[in-house]
Each structure stands twice: as structure tokens, then as C-alpha cells.
Amino acid sequence: MIELGKIQNLEVIRLTPIGVYLNSKEDKSEIDILLPQKQVPEETEVGDEIEVFVYRDSEDRLIATTRKPKINLGEVALLNVVQETKIGAFLDWGLEKDLFLPFNEQTTSVKVGREYLVYLYIDKSDRLCASMRIYKRLPSDSPYKEDDKVKGTIYSIKSDLGAFVAVDNKYQGLISKDEFYGDYGYGDEIEARVVKVKEDGKLDLSLREKAYKQMDKDAEFILEKLKMSDGILNLNDNSSPEEIKENLDMSKKAFKRAIGRLLKEGYIEFVEDGIKLIMK
Template sequence: MIELGKMQTLEVKNITSVGVFLNTKDSQKKDKDVLLPKKEVPEGTKVGDEIEVFIYRDFKERIIATTRRPKVILGEVGLLEVVDITSIGAFLDWGLEKDLFLPFKEQTTKLEKGRKYPIGLYIDKSNRLCGTMKIRDFLSSDSPYKENDWVKGVIYSINDKFGAFVAVDNKYEGLIPKKELIGVYAIGDIVDVRVTNVKDDGKLDLSLRDKFYIEIEEDAEIILNKAMEKGGILYLNDYSSPKEIRKELNMSKSAFKRALGRLLKEEKVEFIKGGIKVK
């Protein structure tokens, strides 16, 4: 069976002046063949040869084959550029002569011409290939990644309550929680993120920050809290011994100095004789 939207290996059934007609190896005479245009037919092709092709519809909505693999196939997600925007939808460059149609109802944000967005490929009710920005159902939760792995992804949805949803490798479901979403981001932004947790259902929690940065932030919070417990003053500084720091804060001297440097830079504390004071 010839399948729309997929890469298939089909057999050459007939050779004509306009190209070759293909079908599955076990096809019957009643089964309709599909045309691979002459300009795409490999030199020396004979009846019975097998050719890997992608099946889609041409400008006249006829089923046709191409030896080119598009930037996205059925059931997958790809990063596609907007080449035109109309009142009924947008058109995307997916690597074939005919651009991919993205219906208005399948858009999740205002599009910009020339910008790339994560797009899934599906077959609509009229048996046509279309794009969608609603890609959550295209993503799986069986990634090979573990905690502290760095991965690349694209933001496909932003929720004011939860954060930014990310398609990792265009395959796996991930979330940058709101508290980790530092800066301004938009749908279509590519991000390098660190896996902070693999949930029981396999979905990934992500962070834009490395572990070292977060540790400094957490240590700085510990120093501030301890100082506030003591009336806003903590008698520790760069000259305190590692033993004193460990006893008071349960952290190493190097960790203390890094966190203290952060607090000083942010002007949250200041030096006093023998220690620091919360501003």
C-alpha cells in the first residue's frame, strides 16, 4: 500500500516519457501506481528496480513521489521556516517544490515570515498533508537522557503558570519550569538546557542554568538566611577558617567565597569588621 507522508521503498512497474510509475512489490493490477517525475529518476533505472521515495501531493493535489526526503515526515516534528502568510494560513519550506500548508487553526502564536517554528506533519480530513504547531502528541517520553545531561531543544509552547514546553531533539517532551525561565523567550527559540530531573512518566524537567550556577545561588540563600537568624549580621568573611565556615553553614570555604561574591555583587550584603551585614 502506498502511504501518504512517508518514506517508502517502491518498485518500478513501468517506464514512460514523463517518468517511472511505482508501487509496492506485492501490488495488484487494480492498485493505482504513483509517478516519480523523469527529472528525479536515477540514471539506468529498469523495471523491477526499487527506489526509496517520499509520497505527497503536487500542486494539482495529485499523489506523486519524490526521491528527496523532506524536513519532516508523517508523525515527526521539524523546524520549518515560514515563507508566506495568508488569511487562511501560512506556507512553510519543508524542502519540496510545493510548500507545506499550516492552517490558521493549527497555529499557536502569531507567525513571522522568515522565522522557523517546530512543526508536526499530519493528514487532514481531506486526505492532504498539513502542518501543525500543536505538537505535544508527536513527542514521546522515552528519551535516553539522564539527570545533568545537556540537551538541545526548541520551545513549542509557553504557559504563564507552568513555564516553557520544549521539544528535545524534536522528539522528547520537556519543560523549563517557570522559576527556571530566565530572560525573554518565544515559540521557536532553540535552547541548550540541562536535564534536572527525569519524571516517573519519562518527561524531562529542564534548566537553562548549569548545576554550578544553581549551587552558588542556593549557598547564597543559606548565607542570607543564617545572617537574618542572627539579626542581619554574620561573623564570617574571606579570612574565616574552613572549620568555622563548615560549622556555621555546613559548606566548604570555596563554596562560601563564591556565594559571598555573588551577594556582594548583587549588593545584598556588605563587609563589616569581622564579618558581613545584610543591607
């Protein structure tokens, strides 16, 4: 049977001037579908099998192509927006006819020229469409374990939870709000550390190193900030977490660890309402 949205081997049923018509070798569909002449391999004969992808053309007819799309049915991939309309957007997925992303399947406003993580599905009208609602589409059976370094794409940010990440653009991951530091937004690609693998297989992630490693980086960062601020920072143990995050983009806990090290090593001293650099 011919399967929409998938790469498959189909048999050449007949040759015509406009191309060859294909169908399944076994369990044939009622209608043969066209592979346009410009894509037909040389010396193709009736009975040959050709690997093709099946989608719908601009007139909504099933058609075959030997081109490989950037996404297949049931997969998730980063695709570029090439057009915006009132009813949705169109994405470049490597085929002649662009892929439709309906407005009600967008989780954030999209812009031409930017890439977005989408899932390929068949809508109620039996057409291939893209959706940005990928949370339930990402499996949680990743091969990763605690402390592994991973790469992924941020596909959702919730102020009360953190940033949702598609690890390898495939698996479920979350950077909790307490670990989410830096100027990151929707669609950004990140590198992270696996903090925990949950019982259901989903990954808890952090953008920061383990505490003892991160402390060195944080201490160096605070020293640089001090040097750029005439040796004074108006932050100390009594500063609020919000003030620390706004000025240094780190948690209060990380800040206290770092200034503790700098104090112990004699790089800083406490002054009224802040810390001061000691020249060594």
C-alpha cells in the same frame, strides 16, 4: 501499498516519456503514481525498485519524488515559513510544493522567514499538513538522566507553568516558571540541565547550573552590575522576587545566595535599601 508521507521503495511498473509509474511490489495500490522524468535514475528499467517519498502535487494527485523532505509523517521538525495567507501559512520542507500549515493548527502567529516546530499529519481530506500542536506528539522515553546537559526548542510558554521544550526536537521537557529566566521566546533554541526525570519519562529542565556552580556566576554578575551602577544596587534581602527578577533576571533565592557569598568574601556591604561595592 503506497503510503502517503513516507519514504519507501516502490517498483517501476511502466516507462513513459513524462517519467516512470510506480507501485508497491507486493500489496499493490489501485493506482500507479508518477515519478517525473527529471528525477528518474539513468538506465531505469521496469521491475527496478526506487526509494521515493510520496506526497500530493499542486493538483492534489499522488506523486513520487526522490528528494528527501525535511520532515516525514509523524515526525517533528523545525521548518521555515515562506508565505502567509488568510487561511494559513506555507512552509519550506525541501520539496517543490510547500507544506501547508492551517491557521487553526497555529499556536502563535507566524512570520515569513522564521522557523517553527511542527508535526506532519494527514488531514481529513487525505492531504499532508503541518501542525504546531505538538505537545501530545512528543514521546517521553528520552535517554537522558538527572544533570545531563540537553538542547531543545521552546514551543510553548505558559505564564503559570513555564516553558515547554522539545528536547532534541523530539522529547518532552519543561522549564518551570521558577527556573525560566532570560530573554527567551517561542522557537528559541536553548541549552539546559536535566533537573529531574519524572515517572512518566518527561524531563524537568533548568537553564541554570546546580546551585553551588550557579552561585559563582550569579556573584560575578552582581559584581558587574554594581560596577556599572556606580557601586550601588537598590536591592537587598527585603526586595521582592519581582524586583530582583526585573533587575537581575534571577530568583530571590539565587540572589540571596550570591550576595551572601559576596558579603562573606568582603566584596559588598549592606547600606540603606541596597548593597554597596567595597573596593578591594
